[in-house]
Amino acid sequence: MAMTFAKKEEGIYELDVTGYVCPHPQIYTKKALEKIQSGDVLEVVFDNPSSSESVSAMCDSNGNEILEKIAEGGKFTFRIKKA
Amino acid sequence: MEIAIPRKNIIWAYIIVGFFGLVSVVTLAIHEYYIYLSAYLWFGFIYGMCLQYGRFCFASAFRDLFAVGVPRMVVGIMIATLLFAITSNLVAATGWSTFHAAPVSIHSAIAGLIFGIGMVFAGGCASGSLYKTGEGNGVSLLVILSISVTQSLFVDWGGILNKFVPASWHESALQKGLPDSINVGDGWVDQYLAGYVWNQPVKTYAQSLGMQDDTLTGAMLGNAFAGVFVPAVIILAIVYFFWVRKNYMKKLQAEKGVVTFRDHLAGFWGMVMASKRTSLAGLFLGIACGLQMFVIEGLRMKFGVKNAGTILERLGHDFGISAKGTVFDPGYWYVTTQEAQWVGWTFQKLGMNNMDNIYFGWVNGIPSPAINPADWMSVALIGGAAVMALLHGEFKFKAPTRELAFWAILGGFFMGIGSRLALGCNVGAFFVRTAMGDMSGWLFGLGMIGGAFIGVKIFNWYTERQMAKEMAGLDFDL
Numbered sequence: 346m347a348m349t350f351a352k353k354e355e356g357i358y359e360l361d362v363t364g365y366v367c368p369h370p371q372i373y374t375k376k377a378l379e380k381i382q383s384g385d386v387l388e389v390v391f392d393n394p395s396s397s398e399s400v401s402a403m404c405d406s407n408g409n410e411i412l413e414k415i416a417e418g419g420k421f422t423f424r425i426k427k428a
Numbered sequence: 429m430e431i432a433i434p435r436k437n438i439i440w441a442y443i444i445v446g447f448f449g450l451v452s453v454v455t456l457a458i459h460e461y462y463i464y465l466s467a468y469l470w471f472g473f474i475y476g477m478c479l480q481y482g483r484f485c486f487a488s489a490f491r492d493l494f495a496v497g498v499p500r501m502v503v504g505i506m507i508a509t510l511l512f513a514i515t516s517n518l519v520a521a522t523g524w525s526t527f528h529a530a531p532v533s534i535h536s537a538i539a540g541l542i543f544g545i546g547m548v549f550a551g552g553c554a555s556g557s558l559y560k561t562g563e564g565n566g567v568s569l570l571v572i573l574s575i576s577v578t579q580s581l582f583v584d585w586g587g588i589l590n591k592f593v594p595a596s597w598h599e600s601a602l603q604k605g606l607p608d609s610i611n612v613g614d615g616w617v618d619q620y621l622a623g624y625v626w627n628q629p630v631k632t633y634a635q636s637l638g639m640q641d642d643t644l645t646g647a648m649l650g651n652a653f654a655g656v657f658v659p660a661v662i663i664l665a666i667v668y669f670f671w672v673r674k675n676y677m678k679k680l681q682a683e684k685g686v687v688t689f690r691d692h693l694a695g696f697w698g699m700v701m702a703s704k705r706t707s708l709a710g711l712f713l714g715i716a717c718g719l720q721m722f723v724i725e726g727l728r729m730k731f732g733v734k735n736a737g738t739i740l741e742r743l744g745h746d747f748g749i750s751a752k753g754t755v756f757d758p759g760y761w762y763v764t765t766q767e768a769q770w771v772g773w774t775f776q777k778l779g780m781n782n783m784d785n786i787y788f789g790w791v792n793g794i795p796s797p798a799i800n801p802a803d804w805m806s807v808a809l810i811g812g813a814a815v816m817a818l819l820h821g822e823f824k825f826k827a828p829t830r831e832l833a834f835w836a837i838l839g840g841f842f843m844g845i846g847s848r849l850a851l852g853c854n855v856g857a858f859f860v861r862t863a864m865g866d867m868s869g870w871l872f873g874l875g876m877i878g879g880a881f882i883g884v885k886i887f888n889w890y891t892e893r894q895m896a897k898e899m900a901g902l903d904f905d906l
Contacts, residue, residue, distance in 0.1 A: 347831065350898045364826055366551040366560065366567045368491050368887065375496045376895045394563060394822040395483040402498040402702070406675050416431045419564075419824030 348373055353388070361390045363420065370396035371403060378409060378427055386412065389423045397421050431821040440823075441815045448473060448808055461739045464727050465801045471720040472805030475555075475713065475761055476562055476812025480822075482709020484508070485556030486854040487547035490880035495888065499667045504703035506660040508710020513656035513863040515718030516760075517647035520864065524725040525642070526759025529866040530851050531628035536868040537875035543846025543853065544879020548887055550574075550839025551832075554763040554853035557840075558806060562813025564825040567832045572767060574840020575847065579768035580775060582617060582848050583787035589616035597623030607751050611784045617848060618786045625851070632865040641865070651865025659870060664700070668692075672699045717761050717860070724759040736801050737793060748773055748783075748794040756792035756802050762856045764847040766802035769794050787848070846879075 348369070349361045360377045362370040370391040377387055389400065397414075400423055404411050408428040415422040448469060455462035478484065482504065489501040519525050530536075547553040550571040552560050557575070560568035593616055601623035606612045612622050634641050634650025641647060676695040680687050700707070733739055736757035737749050749755060756765045772782045772794040783789035797803045817823040828836060843853065850857040850872050858876060862869030 347829070348894060348898060350895070350902075352902055364829060364832070366565060366826075366832060367485070367488055368495055368548070368551060368884075369832075369891070371492065371496050371498070372887065372891045373895065376891060380895075380899065392824055392826065393565075394817070394820075395485065395488060395560075398483060398500060398705070399488070399492050399496065399498050402500045403496045406497060406672075408675075416821065419822060 350377060356382075356385045357388065358385065359388045359390065363390055363392050365391065366393050367395055367399070369393075371399040374400050374425075375403060378407075378425065381427055383427050385427050387425045387427065389425065390420065391423075392420045394419075394421075397423075400425075433819065433821045437818040437821065437823065441818045444811045444815050444818075448811060459743060461731065461743055464724075464731065464736060464739055465799065465804050467720070467723050467727060468801040468805040469808040471716055471723075471761070472808035473812035473815075474716045475805075476559055476809035476814070477816045478709040478713040478716065478812075479555060479559035479809070480562060480813040480816040481820075482508075482706040482713075484559070484706060484709050484713070486553040486858070486876070487551065487556055487880070490544070490877050491548045491884055491887075493667070493671060494881050494884040497671055499671045499699060500703045501706060502667060503664060503699055504706025504710060506664055507700065507703065507707040508713055509859060509863050510652075510656055510660050511707075511711050512714035512717050512859065513652040513865075514648075515714045516721060516860075516863050517652040517865070519718045519721045520641055520651070521644040521647040522722075523642045524722050525864075526721045526725050527860065527864045527866075529630045529632050529641075529864065530857070530861060530868045531625050532631050532866075532868040532871065533625075533628040534871075535625060535628070536850055536857065536871035537878075539846045539850030539857070540872035540875020540877075541846075541879040541882075542875075543843050543850065543857075543872075544876040544881075545883040545886075546839045546842025546844075546846060546879070547854070547876075548839070548880050548883025549835050550843060551835065554767075554843060554847065555809075555855050558763065558809050559813035562810040562815075563817040564814075564823050566826050567828040567836045570828050570833055570836040571840045571843075574837045575764060575844045576767040576771045578841045578844025579764060579848050580771035580782070582845060583615070583768065584772075584780075584782055584785045585616055586614040586618075590614060590619075592616060593619045593623070599623070600627060606786070606790060609751055609784060610786060610790050612786065615785050620849070621786050631867045633867065634865055636867070647865075652863075655865035655867075656863060664696070668696050668699055672696075714863075717863075721760050724757075728759075737795075740795055740799060743799070745795060745799050747796065748776065750783075750788070750793040751790055754791065754793060755795050755800065758802065758856070760860055761805075762802060762852070762860075763806065764844075764853040764856065765792055766800060766806050768792075768844075768848075769800060770797040770803060773797060773800075 410426045413424040452466040489505045492498040557568040557571040597619045601619045604622045633655030634646035639646030639650040735754040737754040776782045847853045857872040
């Protein structure tokens with residue numbers, strides 16, 4: 346499945362990078378966070394385990410808050426609030 | 429983040445461990461020589477578990493640093509290299525090391541550059557692709573196939589490539605006295621090896637400081653301290669200065685106003701501790717790598733052999749043994765040569781002559797993958813990673829899409845070429861050589877960092893285009 350980026354509702358966006366391996370999930374997450382506004386929420390869906398640490402570290406470093414982390418059946422969903 | 433582990437995952441983990449256990453027991457019952465192959469198998473299994481647990485990937489290390497500013501993995505890998513340097517050099521000091529240093533010259537850095545570009549494209553280094561295959565990742569399996577086929581073809585390729593061989597290499601290669609069966613005057617890699625690489629000096633840091641590699645002083649002070657600790661601390665300091673310091677200072681200034689040198693030391697330590705998962709994996713990896721050298725050398729003494737080729741011949745397996753009577757038997761962790769070997773063996777069985785080149789015919793051989801010690805190690809590495817992924821609820825079958833298959837094959841191609849030019853990959857040419865004080869290790873590493881930087885630049889351009897396409901319908905400032 347190709348990468349998809351969509352607006353779910355006002356201020357909430359979804360980036361689906363399911364099926365992608367490194368470095369796609371973290372690079373697309375970084376680029377999506379650069380595009381959205383401060384205070385907006387980005388929901389990132391991915392299934393590449395090692396990207397979870399990279400995305401977490403990237404958010405920690407840039408001050409973006411991870412509101413929720415869900416892991417189920419090898420699939421991860423991170424809700425990130427842009428600082 | 430809580431992850432529920434399905435019961436079937438645990439059952440599959442037992443099945444995998446049981447399978448490898450059965451292979452060890454049954455083959456041991458056939459002949460005690462098979463314990464040599466089982467030693468490789470179980471060390472491979474441990475490596476797979478460590479790699480998956482620590483997300484130990486050299487591609488991730490430099491790529492995440494340049495692409496998204498995350499230093500976690502590069503810090504973890506520096507620490508792991510240092511820990512491995514301690515264990516492996518202790519073994520070297522006992523005189524039981526199986527390691528042999530490689531020739532040092534600019535070829536290591538060029539090879540590292542090509543390899544570095546490839547690992548960014550592929551989404552994983554050679555060892556990273558193995559453990560990710562254990563996570564059920566079809567893209568990584570494709571990367572392994574691409575590395576394997578590229579290497580196997582590249583080492584045997586003559587024809588038009590012979591025109592790009594300098595006359596000095598050709599002349600020098602012919603003077604090496606290799607048997608006629610190798611046909612050293614035909615094949616680019618043959619003439620590169622015998623006409624150029626073999627003429628380069630072999631140096632370790634201990635030797636350059638006037639010490640012996642197999643003494644405690646030479647191993648620990650010359651190779652581990654001067655050759656690994658000092659450069660690793662310098663690299664970590666650079667990473668802290670350029671990637672961590674700014675954000676750390678911003679946070680600290682908001683809290684207490686003034687930032688002192690003591691705060692920077694605390695920040696540096698915090699950066700190290702943030703990589704503890706990779707570092708912990710590196711610690712066990714380092715211990716296992718050192719122990720493998722010790723165990724394999726011990727088994728060689730027990731059986732009175734210097735190479736597994738002799739063991740295979742005694743067992744009646746004489747197909748694919750090199751002209752020297754050897755097969756690939758590094759005695760420590762290695763990745764790419766055994767990948768080339770199984771393809772070389774397949775091509776040989778299909779009627780090609782793969783034994784008329786130095787790589788297969790003179791040095792490594794192409795024994796059947798079913799009795800190739802290093803292949804046992806790689807297969808078990810995938811199994812070990814699968815067990816760890818299953819037990820953490822991270823195993824998932826993923827078929828490659830056309831887009832990812834393209835990157836996997838392209839990346840694997842570059843890594844295959846880089847591996848053969850360097851005589852190893854991120855493990856054999858960087859991790860092991862650097863840890864053992866071989867001067868070619870850091871040269872390959874520097875090239876690999878440069879390659880990762882170039883790879884990230886290309887990848888950034890590509891992903892930016894993809895993102896722009898996807899956001900075209902939305903109200904964004906692109």
